[in-house]
Amino acid sequence: MAIVSCPFCGKKISSKSSSCQSCGNSISDIDPIAQQRLARDLRLKKSMQINNLAMASIVLFLGSFLVFYFRHPDSGTWQQTVMYAAMGLGGFGYVAAKVMMVWFKRQ
Numbered sequence: 001m002a003i004v005s006c007p008f009c010g011k012k013i014s015s016k017s018s019s020c021q022s023c024g025n026s027i028s029d030i031d032p033i034a035q036q037r038l039a040r041d042l043r044l045k046k047s048m049q050i051n052n053l054a055m056a057s058i059v060l061f062l063g064s065f066l067v068f069y070f071r072h073p074d075s076g077t078w079q080q081t082v083m084y085a086a087m088g089l090g091g092f093g094y095v096a097a098k099v100m101m102v103w104f105k106r107q
C-alpha cells in the first residue's frame, strides 16, 4: 500500500482506496493519464496561489512604502502605525510565500 495524492483535492490517501475520504471523489474509475493530468492541474493551481500571495505582498509592501515615503506621516500617529503594519505584513507575506514555494517544490 502506498500513499498517493488525491488528484482532485491533493490530500494524502491510500493507493488501494477507491475513493477519497476527504473530498469523496471516486478515484478507481478515472484512468491513470487523467489522474496525472488532474494532479498536474492541482499542482499548477497551488503554485499560482503561492505566486499570487507573493505578488500581493510585494504590492502591499511597495504601496505602503511609497505612501510612507511621499506622505511622510508624523511619528506617533495612527497613519504611521498603519504604514508600518502594512509594510510588515507585506514583508512577512513575501517571505512566507517564498518559504511555501520552497516547501511546495520539495513535494
Ligand SMILES: [Zn+2]
Residues within 6 Å of the ligand: 006, 007, 008, 009, 010, 011, 020, 021, 022, 023, 024, 025
Ligand atoms: Zn480528494
